[in-house]
Amino acid sequence: xxxxxxxxxxxxxxxxxxxxxxxxxxxxxxxxxxxxxxxxxxxxxxxxxxxxxxxxxxxxxxxxxxxxxxxxxxxxxxxxxxxxxxxxxxxxxxxxxxxxxxxxxxxxxxxxxxxxxxxxxxxxxxxxxxxxxxxxxxxxxxxxxxxxxxxxxxxxxxxxxxxxxxxxxxxxxxxxxxxxxxxxxxxxxxxxxxxxxxxxxxxxxxxxxxxxxxxxxxxxxxxxxxxxxxxxxxxxxxxxxxxxxxxxxxxxxxxxxxxxxxxxxxxxxxxxxxxxxxxxx
Amino acid sequence: xxxxxxxxxxxxxxxxxxxxxxxxxxxxxxxxxxxxxxxxxxxxxxxxxxxxxxxxxxxxxxxxxxxxxxxxxxxxxxxxxxxxxxxxxxxxxxxxxxxxxxxxxxxxxxxxxxxxxxxxxxxxxxxxxxxxxxxxxxxxxxxxxxxxxxxxxxxxxxxxxxxxxxxxxxxxxxxxxxxxxxxxxxxxxxxxxxxxxxxxxxxxxxx
Numbered sequence: 001x002x003x004x005x006x007x008x009x010x011x012x013x014x015x016x017x018x019x020x021x022x023x024x025x026x027x028x029x030x031x032x033x034x035x036x037x038x039x040x041x042x043x044x045x046x047x048x049x050x051x052x053x054x055x056x057x058x059x060x061x062x063x064x065x066x067x068x069x070x071x072x073x074x075x076x077x078x079x080x081x082x083x084x085x086x087x088x089x090x091x092x093x094x095x096x097x098x099x100x101x102x103x104x105x106x107x108x109x110x111x112x113x114x115x116x117x118x119x120x121x122x123x124x125x126x127x128x129x130x131x132x133x134x135x136x137x138x139x140x141x142x143x144x145x146x147x148x149x150x151x152x153x154x155x156x157x158x159x160x161x162x163x164x165x166x167x168x169x170x171x172x173x174x175x176x177x178x179x180x181x182x183x184x185x186x187x188x189x190x191x192x193x194x195x196x197x198x199x200x201x202x203x204x205x206x207x208x209x210x211x212x213x214x215x216x217x218x219x220x221x222x223x224x225x226x227x228x229x230x231x232x233x234x235x236x237x238x239x240x241x242x243x244x245x246x247x248x249x250x251x252x253x254x255x256x257x258x259x260x261x262x263x264x265x266x267x268x269x270x271x272x273x274x275x276x277x278x279x280x281x
Numbered sequence: 282x283x284x285x286x287x288x289x290x291x292x293x294x295x296x297x298x299x300x301x302x303x304x305x306x307x308x309x310x311x312x313x314x315x316x317x318x319x320x321x322x323x324x325x326x327x328x329x330x331x332x333x334x335x336x337x338x339x340x341x342x343x344x345x346x347x348x349x350x351x352x353x354x355x356x357x358x359x360x361x362x363x364x365x366x367x368x369x370x371x372x373x374x375x376x377x378x379x380x381x382x383x384x385x386x387x388x389x390x391x392x393x394x395x396x397x398x399x400x401x402x403x404x405x406x407x408x409x410x411x412x413x414x415x416x417x418x419x420x421x422x423x424x425x426x427x428x429x430x431x432x433x434x435x436x437x438x439x440x441x442x443x444x445x446x447x448x449x450x451x452x453x454x455x456x457x458x459x460x461x462x463x464x465x466x467x468x469x470x471x472x473x474x475x476x477x478x479x480x481x482x483x484x485x486x487x488x
Contacts, residue, residue: 026470034473126469166473167439167466197469201401201436208438208468211475216348219379223351234469242396244381244389 021069021099023130031132034170037124037163041143042176051148053089053119058154059269061087064194065280066094066233067253069127070104073111075254078280079263084117089150091118094233094251095125095165095196100133109140121148124165125196125234134165145173147180149188155270158188162195164232167208174217181225190228190273192266198232198250202239222246228273231264238262238277247275254280288312289320291482293431300329308346308432321346321432338362340373344434351385354378356434360406366415369423373406375434405437420448430461430480438468455484 025031063083068076076097083091098104112120123144124137137144144163149156160180162169169177185191197208199215209215222230229247236253254261262277293306308321325342344356360373380398381389389397410425423445428435435441445459463475 022470024470027467027472030471030473126466126471129471165466166471167469168473168475170473197466200399201404204403204405204437206438206468208466209436211439211463211465212433212435213476214465216352216354220349220352223381223385241399242393243379243399244386244396245393248399 021101021127021130023100026126026130030129030166032129032134034163034166034168035172037134037138037165038145038170038173038176040138041145041163044138044142045146048142051121051146052151053148054151055089056153057087058152059267060089060150060152061085062090062092062150062159062192062266062268063088063263063278064092064094064231064251064266065254065263066196066251067096067125067236067255067258068093068098069096069253069255070098070108070111072256073107075256075261075280076108076111079254080115080118080120082263082278082280083120084115089119090148090159091120092159092161092194092231093120093122094194094231095123096127096233096253097122097125098128098133100127100130102131102133102136105133105136105140112140121146121159121161123161123194123196124163126165126167129165145176150268152270155189156187157190157192157268158184159192159194162193164195164197164210167197167210168214169210169218174214178221181221181227185225185227189270190268191226192229192231193222193227194231196232196234198235198239199230199248200239200241200250202241202250203235203237205235207235219243229266229275249275252277286312289432291432302327302329304342306431319347323432332363336362336364338364344432346432347382351382353380353382355380358404358406362408364416367412369408369410369412369425371406371408371427375404375406375429377401377404377434404434406434407437410443418449420446422446435463439463439465440467453486455486457482457484 065079122141146161148159223244227246231249233251235250238252239250241248251264252262261280265276265278267274288311289308291308295304304325306323310320323344325340327338327340330337340360346354355378358375360371362371378398378400386394386397406429408427410423412421412423414421426440428440441461441463443461447457449455458481460479462477464472465475466472
């Protein structure tokens, strides 16, 4: 019996090691820990102008997607095409944009350099960090933890983008998030949090969520500060839950070959927020 | 997430009658950033079966907790525990329900009050543990991986590594000390240090 148990674990380990676009060194420790990434993001934020979008209209649209896993740029091209409209104020991609490989970041950089008319905002997912991918992300796109304000003639909204690529925000980023919500949330009408790793498990799967202690802290924080939406990717299948005032959304993947790729469209006005999953064509 | 020291104290008991037993416990915060006073309580019912020369236990449980001043949580499920002289294996399912507590709900609109809970029905529970001495030995050292402890249930994809030392002081008293090490995101192949906790206590056998 005891030998059978040992053989079972050897087989499981061998199956896990059989991967292609995966970086198994990350199973033990990250190339760049989350606190260090956040420090770099913060440094980058301080060297740039704040992300503020002023619009003349009293309603606007935001597009959010996740998990493009570049490789190929067909999906992200379709997403950018859908977002290149005057009404679309911003596009967010909530992580797993690439496979983490330098070549894929180069493809993405070439693509974004040739695109115009889209206010895109990226944050990292776990795949973006494989193969020391943070180095490329930081070099090309800078921060993965930042805020974006949308100012209309009658109200202002706050978008908070977080780096959860390691499955945790880390102490420093959590403190920053708490400070923003405590000191600035009340200045805005609506507040949206966008990050990679989804919070709830509506199905069994191998992807990891934040540890339960961190989920408790974040649920508490988002409820206390009336966060309207928490939008994530990572799990590749759409799912939504409402918890008090906060709607938690997990988005479909848009990776090429995925059966039903969709992105999330938010229509925001002073009176209401509407959301819809739009098929990516 | 706790960025500083926390301390909690617990009292648990187990009553056994033939092959049946009931276990119960309560956990209280002593030092904690988020909360104070009552934290969690659990109750479980268990039956032991003999399987060849080894033990198989079937158990159902309920765990209630207040993770923060506005959050409540209920967990319930079942476990099957199989023990040989050196291996301790457990498999089960946990269902978790997060809820906003009543005081907080009253501040919400009637519509928002309807959405006060989120359920996660399927969560695999597991423990794979190896002990270097048979269970009845004077002292023992165990090591393994699990996603649950008395008052703590993680998601299936957030395993904890643990080691435990115990020492039999006399036929009634046994000392225990365990260390649990947690990382975040290891199953995402992007692990980052999360934290650890130490559990220590004394078991008193009353006949």
